[in-house]
Amino acid sequence: MSTFLLEIVTPERKVYAEQVNMVSVKGTEGELGILPNHIPLVTPLRIAPITVKRTGSKDEVIAVNGGFMEVRKDKVVILAESAELPEQIDIDRAKAAKDRAEKRLADTKQDNVDFKRAEASLQRAVNRIGVSGK
The missing domain is CATH 1.20.5.440 (ATP synthase delta/epsilon subunit, C-terminal domain)
Incomplete structure (x- = not known):
């Protein structure tokens, strides 16, 4: 299965950078599921968890508190006001x-x-x- 790079970045630091199979987010216009080779887009995000799917591992959930998501052919960048992994909360x-x-x-x-x-x-x-x- 193909993958893409997911980066979650806040003003303070890079929270997450991994190759993933899919990411599900809640945009201001509704929920989005992003797979490899998704059409490029930029959308604002709501305060909501995002779900990350990777082959061979359990789904990861990350608390993202607003921001924007930029989708490119082989990379997704989430620019968040703040973001935390479960173990950091x-x-x-x-x-x-x-x-x-x-x-x-x-x-x-x-x-x-x-x-x-x-x-x-x-x-x-x-x-x-x-x-x-x-």
Whole structure:
């Protein structure tokens, strides 16, 4: 089975660089499955896990918090605001962030609550908790 190079890059570092058979992502317009020799495209990504399939290994799930995906003939580059492998996720920190975001969203009496930021924070925390598997 043919493969392509998948790179996941954040402003701080390269999180992932491996030859893969397929990657599934959630774009702003819906879910996409990318196979080798996919037509070139660029699309924005949602805060959601991505799934990576490689021959001879279990599916890998990576927490990606927004960004863009560029698909080329033999390479896919995901430029993410942040990204974490399951073993890198601090589950206690993610749960604390989820609780803080939920409290901010529940407190409708405060005029200074930035609901978009609180909602994005909640999505990131839920994404990280889901990917960590705990």
